[in-house]
Amino acid sequence: MNIDEKLEKIQEGTLEIVDIEELKAKLEKEHPVAYTGYEPSGKVHLGHAITIMKLKQLQSLGFKIKILLADYHAFLNGKGQLDEIEKTAEYNKKCFQALGLSEDTEYILGSEFQIKGRYSLEYTNNVYKLATLTTLKRARRSMDQVSRHDDNPKVASVIYPLMQTADMPALGVDVALGGMEQRKIHMLARESLEKIGEEVPVCIHTPLLHGLDGDDKMSSSKGNFIAIDDEEDVIKDKIKKSYCPKGEVEGNPIIEIAEHFVYPYHETLLIERPEKFGGNLELSKDELCTMFDNEELHPMDLKNAIAKYLIEFFRPAREFMAENYKDE
């Protein structure tokens, strides 16, 4: 596969690549490094899965993948005590493996290099340098979509983006991948890394999924997600309860799930529909959107189809988790 073909593939399902020319240059390398950082989370859900799927694709295109289990970031973001967070990180690592990343994926616990080992001194020095270059307002603003809500915001919340920035040279990354909520941190990082003379990574942003309740963002804290290891009945139940207004494509979480978890892997979606409602359909992405928009496809029929696909899509992950992860 040549570089232009790779570029095109990488762009699929992303909202932006900053910068595309830089990415092109990175693709000259035999094994460019791509990374995503995740705050350990009680549940790994569809939102996380979007980025993991993209990482899998990058892996298949020759990228070396590093996953940062960002324990300190979670700690700074008020997610609990470090020992708890590290248990959660172990669980998340299993989840990521369950989604099919290959054996040579590298999982790195943030604290391992951020505060331990010889490199931590250089790391800390970078964080301090960044601290002198970054205004409070800019740092705060970068955290708009990332910070946990806090009536009494802590200094931790402005250290967070600085550490995230310092992570990039520490991990030697060519590409930083994240959801759109990472954008402001990434843009700040690109500016700052340039200033301190470190390599500036390409940033790739994927869309955020709406919550099943129609909220702007699917997130663990809001409970409006489907987890990658949810049981079949749970998936059915959650889909059934989801917000899905008739005729409305925009911001419809069920339509979004079809876009991100069905169509990248199947040309068409089979919708099984009772005869009295018109019988079965096999729809391409465009057909589905058009029909739904025209109210020719009832939400319930769509939901049934999506639930079925999701159950199949995550079957391997679910089985992997059942076998490899014993909750204590």
Added chain:
RNA sequence: CCCGCCUUAGCUCAAUUGGCAGAGCGUUGGACUGUAGAUCCAAAUGUUGCUGGUUCAAGUCCGGCAGGCGGGACCA
């Protein structure tokens, strides 16, 4: 270090001179829709930050502690 104010349901906040701890939102369950939502009906939810005291009776008054917010002082 000193002074003042704040802390009540998951959230935002009520509660009269001390007199059965409440509302809205959210949650859950039903009704209505061939989904969800909206709407209607119903229900659940509390160590009133912790602690000691006064009182027949304390969310309410007094003392101590913790956390938070604001100010002052120190530096000078």
